[in-house]
Structures are given as structure tokens and as C-alpha cells.
Amino acid sequence: MRILVVEDDAEAATAMVRGLTEAGHEPTHAVDGAFGLLEAQKGGYDVYVVDRMMPRLDGIGMVETLRKDGDQTPVLFLSALGEVDDRVAGLKAGADDYLVKPYAFSELIARVEALSRRRETGSVATMLKVGDLEMNLISRSVHRAGREIDLQPREFQLLEFLMRHAGQSVTRTMLLEKVWEYHFDPQTNVIDVHISRLRAKIDKGFDHAMLQTVRGAGYRLEP
């Protein structure tokens, strides 16, 4: 995946470029919003990772310009400002996701991959299929290997998110934000308990466990 990293902090940028490269992506670094804009206009990127505060052209200005030019490439905002209104301002400017510094690298990778995935599955699907697990979004029913699985509404949403990001790590924070739509720190890992209940329903009785724990990152649904 080609990723444009727009970040004025050289050290953070170096770490990010290295991490993304090791995760199998092709990152390119731009030192501020103006260079970022030039680079983005060359095209060919799958995701932009943009620091919110930069000299010359800041992240908001850069993303607003891109969106005005009709560039719909997903944008992940990075910011040291964690307040809710900052998040709202960032999303309003056209960013697709928002990550507060400092962040765990696994969180960044997971979000970047989630953004690119979202773009691929832009069309409206009525059925999701991962391995032998099938989800009908119209009848809201789930089957694994032909056997019906009864899920609570939240478990259904949780599984839907995991299926849409199958093969890809999702973090606990991402799940809280995207499935529960809350932005706060739940203190204990309440998400883990929900996952283990879901896991009991979709994996119990099958020889192959689909819902896997990714150490230091979160979870991944494998076919």
C-alpha cells in the first residue's frame, strides 16, 4: 500500500516510515503541508497520514485543499490535541479518522489498514463472507458452516466490523470508537469480554478458531 506521511517532526516521521515499511507498505515522507499537497497531487497514494499541526500549511488546510480538488483518498489525522472539539474539527475538515499522539504503532497500522480497506469495500454489500462465516446484512442473520449463530445486536455489529476488516488487526480503541461509537478510556479492557463472548459463539464447536488475539495490538478475524 502506498502511504503518504505528512509530518514535520523528523524523528516521528523516521519511526513511522520504518514501521510502515516493516509492515509491508510503501511510505513516502513529506515535511509539511505544502510539500504534502505537492506530493499528494502526483497521485497514486492509498492513504494519507497527516499531522495536524505543521509549519506553512497545517493539516486542516492541506486536507481541505485536497477535498476541494476532489481527492477522496482516505486521511488519518495525527494530533497532539486530544480534545473532542479538535477531533470534530479534524473530521469536519475532511479527515476520515483521527489518532491522538502519542499512539501505539500497532494502533496506527491498524487504522491505516482499516482506512484503505474501507475504500475497497465502498460498494454496498448485502452479504459478508469470511471463510465459512457468512453474514446477511438484510436479514441480520449469521451462519458458520451452515449452522445459524444467534447474536445480540451489539455482537452482530462487532462481528460486522471484524468481518469488514477481515485479515487485518483491529485495536480495542478502534472497536470502542467504531462499534460503540464512544471516545473514552474504558479503564479495564471491557472490550475483551465482549470479544470473548463473541468468540464463544462463532468459534466454539468448530475446529478452527477465526477470531484471533494479536499480541500488543488487538484482534484479527481470519478466514
Added chain:
Amino acid sequence: MKLPSLLRRTPFRLTLLFLALFAAAASAILAWVYFASAMEASSKAERDVRAEMEVLTGIYDARGLDALNMAVIDRTLTGRYEYLLMDKDGARITGSLSISPFETFEGNRQWITFPFTDTLPDGTVVRPQVRGVQVRLAGGEMLFVGASLIDTEAYLARLTQALWAAMGIVLLLGLAGGILVSRNLERSMGRLGKVVTAVQEGDLKARAPVRNSGDELDELGAGLNTMLDRLEASMASIRHAGDAIAHDLRSPLTRMRAKLEVALMDAEAGKIDGVDAVQLALDEADSLLKTFNTVLAIARLQAGGAPDTRLFDAADLAADMAELYEPASEDKGLEFSAEIERGLMVEGNQPFLAQALANIIDNAIKYTPTGGAVMLRARRRSSGEIEYSVTDTGPGVPEADRERVIERFVRLDNSRTEAGSGLGLSLVGAVMEAHGGRIILDEGPGAYGGFGPGLRVALVLPAAQ
């Protein structure tokens, strides 16, 4: 060029302006008094003269010219008026005047005012105005009767003098008052200014003297003091927060250091993988960052209130939280229940309120031993306020400590050993304060069978308007 310092002072300049306006108004009033008095004096003279003329023409009509002549002679010697009796050609017959003040006399009756020179018995010469009337008698003779306005003039002169003196006194007193007031004000302002200067120089303890007299300067001083109190308190709070941060960061830093050292030894001895050691260090770094973020959030809430507030249903939030935490609670072997009234609109920052509610639910789950119960309620109080409450059957918080745990950065000794930054309730307190609400800690359901007495934490929010 610089004005003298007094003239540059606002109170004094205001006094001068006020005095100028006052002097203009006083002049107008004095002028009116003067003209009214002059008019009154002149018309009184006319009335007197007219009456005297009536008497004399009466004598003439009844007893003829000779009688009138006699009367005029009599009155000239004793009377207060000036007389002149003339024949029909205007030649003097008798009287105090030698010639008529009229150069030409047309008609039967004519009024005139003219200057008259008189020598008083003591020899002084006066030149009063005389106001008089001349009439033609039935036989063609002419009679003039005039009254000197000398008394009136003296009266008006005295009046004018008095008025000028009064004006002078008013201006002098006003000026003196102005200086006094401006000095006074300057002194009071100076006291306030001194406090401001002291604070500028870093002495936050400086306070303006307040006499509780209720005047504006006193109020200003009191306001300044309140502001300084608040400033000092928040400075103290920041200092306190700084100490607390230092303390909160020191423990995990110390732990991290120790763990890294152990990990290094273990790795050197080949007991563990270097990766595990680094993972441990990362976990510790994460917990440090979490503490730091919480401290920052508290500081921002205290400084700026709740950001980005909107109207939402507190019941929905409670239901979501119950749904989110119920599995974790049940996994720990706690009975979790929720009682949520519908339609509890509040205005607030939803993520912060979610965090606050999460913190108290998390505390309840954390501190309640297996087999206990946790209950979440959301309801409208009879006062109309919205109340979230979480009741548990854990060990509770001793009554003496309840106030303290709500205070910022205070941790009970027995909770220091528990996981967590210890800032949870502080953040809840800050969130509630920023929303104009409050946090109440109370006894739970009481002690029974090894449980309890429990704790009930209520978050009270003002209802949306």
C-alpha cells in the same frame, strides 16, 4: 507640554467639567433673579406713583389749583416723591423739580424714567433713576409725580453683590471639593494600583484593603481580591497538580526502571527474550501516558469548562454503559443490574460524561469482591436534576474520607496498591464541576454476610433547559 499632575487626573477633570456646568446653570438662575427683582422694583414704583397721582388729581378736582399747589408744596417738603406742577405752557408753578423731564409732552398722560441728581442732607450726591408720570389736569395745567428708584437700585446692587459672592463661594467650594474628591479617589485608586503592581511583580498574596462601605471602589477592591484569591487557588492547584503529577509519574517510572533492570538481568542470563522485556517497558510507558493524559484532561476541564457540549439523552448513555460493562462485571462474578428511566435530556460533553460514568462503574467492579452486586441507575430527581448512580457492595469509603477522595489528586492509602492512576474520581469530579453538576459519595446498601457496607456514587447533572 505636560499638564500639572492634578489637572491630568480624571476625577479632577470631571470636577472641573461639573463646576463649569454648575456655574453656567447658576449664572442663568442669578440673571433671572436679577431681572425679575428689577422688574418687580420698577412696577412697585409705578404703582406708588400712580396712587400718589390719584390723590393729587383728587385734590385738584375737588378743591382746585390752589389746594393742589398747597398740597404739592407740603409734599415736596416731606414726601418721598418728586413733584412738578406746571401751568399749561409748561412753566413751573411749584415742586421739587425745576423743569419737566419731558422735552415734548403730547397727550394727557406719559411715563418716563430719567436720571436725577440729588444732594443728600449729608452732602453726598446721588444720581438715582426716577420713574414718573406726567398728566394734564382738567384746567390745562400739568402735574408730574416721580419716584426715585434709589432704594431699588441699592437693593439690586446688594443682590448682585450677594449673587457674585455666592457664585464665588460655590466655585471655590466646588474646586476644593474636586481636589479633595480627586485626592481621595487617587488614594483609593493608588491602593488598588499598589496591589496590581505587587501582583505584577509576583506577589500573589497582595490584597486591596476593603472597608465594606459598599462603594464602587470598595467593590472593585473586593472584586480584585476575589480574582486574586481565585488566581492564587488555581496557582496552588496547579502547583499541587504538579506535585501530584510528579508523584504519579514517579511510581510508574520507578516500576519501569526496576522491571527493565530485572528484564536485563533475565535476558543476560538467557531466561527471557529481549522482546518481552521491551514489551514490559512499553506497557509501563503506556500507563504513564495514560496518567499524563488524565491529568491534562482534568486541568483543561478546570480551566475551560466542558467543551463542545450538546443536548443528548443521558438515559441512552447509561444504557450503552450498562451494555458495555455488564459482561466484564459478570465475568468477575458480580450481579450487574441497571434501572434506567427514559427521556433524561442533559446538555453536556458526551465523551467526558461517558468517561465519568465509566470511571465510577469501573471502580465499582474493581473494588467489589466476587459474589457482590453492582447497580447502575439513571433517574430524574424530584428537583428536576438528572442523576446517575452506581451502587456496589464493596468495602465502601469511610465517611471521613468521602470528601477527600473527591478532592483532586487525593488517593486513599489502601487504594494506592490497586492498579490505576488514582486519578479516576478526580477526573469525575472535574467533569461534574465543568458541567455545573456534582458528585456525591454515600453509603451503599449496608454490611451483610461479609459484604458491604458498599458505596453509592451519584453524579448529579442539571437538567437541560
